[in-house]
Amino acid sequence: MPPRKRKASTTAMAATPNTPPDKKVKATGTTGQTGxxxxxxxxxxxxxxxxxxxxxxxxxTSKSSGKSHQSKxxxxxxxxxxxxxxxxxxxxxxxxxxxxxxxxxxxxxxxxxxxxxxxxxxxxxxxxxxxxxxxxxxxxxxxxxxxxxxxxxxxxxxxxxxxxxxxxxxxxxxxxxxxxxxxxxxxxxxxxxxxxSFKLAKPEGQKSVPMDSAIDFWNMFFRSGKGGIEWNTASTKWLDLWCEFYESRNKRPVNKDLWNMVGELVMKTKEPEGESLSWWTEDGAWPMAVDDFVAYVKDKRKADGDTMDTS
CATH class of the missing domain: 1.10.238.10 (EF-hand)
Known part of the structure; x- marks a missing residue:
């Protein structure tokens, strides 16, 4: 099935309209990195x-110890x-x-x-x-x-x-x-x-955040225990679903566009009608990972017998 085309214009939630959707790249390991x-x-x-x-x-990755420092x-x-x-x-x-x-x-x-x-x-x-x-x-x-x-x-x-x-x-x-x-x-x-925080999460010299590091930062931002906000709604534990999806289905480093749009996704799902996913359209300006996540949630709800309207 050919990939869906994206709108040239943005939705109200797309804060980075000229950024291309996240590309499917080979995941990289995190050996030698030091959180x-x-x-x-x-x-x-x-x-x-x-x-x-x-x-x-x-x-x-730590900053190189050979970095040149000059006094002002x-x-x-x-x-x-x-x-x-x-x-x-x-x-x-x-x-x-x-x-x-x-x-x-x-x-x-x-x-x-x-x-x-x-x-x-x-x-x-x-x-x-x-x-x-x-x-x-x-x-x-x-x-x-x-x-x-x-x-x-x-x-x-x-x-x-x-x-x-x-x-x-x-x-x-x-x-x-x-x-x-x-x-x-x-x-x-x-x-x-x-x-x-994207620049703090990614290894120096890289353009993306490794998957496991991104998940840790998401858990920090989107749980209230350490000062974040809860990414949950009445009947949906969104953060758990997102992390489950990302670890099992996506498995890719997170580029800046996707990093930003995950923040937009959080706010969208927390809107009064956001839980139903009725705001999502196939030709929307969301990154492909978000499109795949919406499909993942809908399939999971059907399998669990959830009667919530997600059309």
């Missing part, structure tokens, strides 16, 4: 206590006021950043794995909670377990407002509490963090 825990575990006894979590057990020239981090000198907040942030550097001589503008673990502990962030990824997004982390000076300073500067300055770990921990609440209350913010 969130593997990047940060083994450094202190506190990290080993995280062994029960699923997300941080998955693989993600004096005056690089200047006040946005234009007076040529760093503001008190910027000075405090620079001093704070310096406290967590792993190798000040070789990498003066980088916080590495050990420093990242200490810093996250000090601002009361657990490695396997969604707020961790939100902070990585705010501070423009190049990878999990690594902070760079420019992203660190510009991120906390952007979070500051009026007299409230986040230039010490105590008030940054307070901001993390705000982030946790925002993730559960603001769908647009949740969507932003989810989409931007």
């Amino acid at each position: 969130i825990r593997a990047k940060l575990t083994g450094l202190t006894s506190a990290m080993t206590s995280l062994t029960s979590t699923s997300l941080v057990s998955r693989a993600k 020239p004096a005056g690089f981090y200047q006040s946005s006021s234009g007076n040529g000198s760093p503001s008190p907040t910027e000075k405090n942030l620079n001093k704070l950043f310096d406290q967590y550097r792993d190798n000040p001589k070789e990498a003066p503008d980088t916080i590495g794995i050990e420093g990242a673990q200490r810093y996250l502990t000090d601002i009361k962030v657990e490695l396997d909670e969604l707020a961790h990824l939100a902070i990585c997004d705010l501070l423009q982390c190049p990878s999990i377990g690594e902070f760079e000076r420019d992203g660190f300073i510009s991120g906390w500067r952007s979070a500051s407002a009026g007299s409230k300055q986040y230039d010490a770990t105590a008030n940054q921990a307070q901001y993390v509490d705000t982030v946790r609440k925002k993730l559960s209350a603001d769908p647009d913010y949740f969507k932003q963090v989810y989409r931007n």
Whole structure:
């Protein structure tokens, strides 16, 4: 049976209209990759206590240890006021950043794995909670377990407002509490963090996220236990179905288009009439994996004697 043609235009849910549907590519293994825990575990006894979590057990390639680090020239981090000198907040942030550097001589503008673990502990962030990824997004982390000076300073500067300055770990921990609440209350913010986490989930130098790593991240984002949202409706456990389908039928790495559209699928199925799948059409702009998933759910419902209208 020839593949279905896709619409040139998008549906209301398709946020990336010019991105081609996910291509059927050969799955790749995850040997040698080191997920969130593997990047940060083994450094202190506190990290080993995280062994029960699923997300941080998955693989993600570490940044090369041979990466070149060059210190920024004096005056690089200047006040946005234009007076040529760093503001008190910027000075405090620079001093704070310096406290967590792993190798000040070789990498003066980088916080590495050990420093990242200490810093996250000090601002009361657990490695396997969604707020961790939100902070990585705010501070423009190049990878999990690594902070760079420019992203660190510009991120906390952007979070500051009026007299409230986040230039010490105590008030940054307070901001993390705000982030946790925002993730559960603001769908647009949740969507932003989810989409931007693609670069953290994929191995360096690759264009896709390995299947098992993607499943771990989906379990983090779409279960409420660690700050995510529940992808369930009245009679359908969507996340379980999606993971079951992906592991048994699709078995492919997840490209950026599919990653983004899974987030759209979650929101679509949670709409008042979303559970019935009546919104889906064969010539819609969804990636092929989503089309196949809809067919999978319909077949499963028929086999289980489900009378819900999915036409």
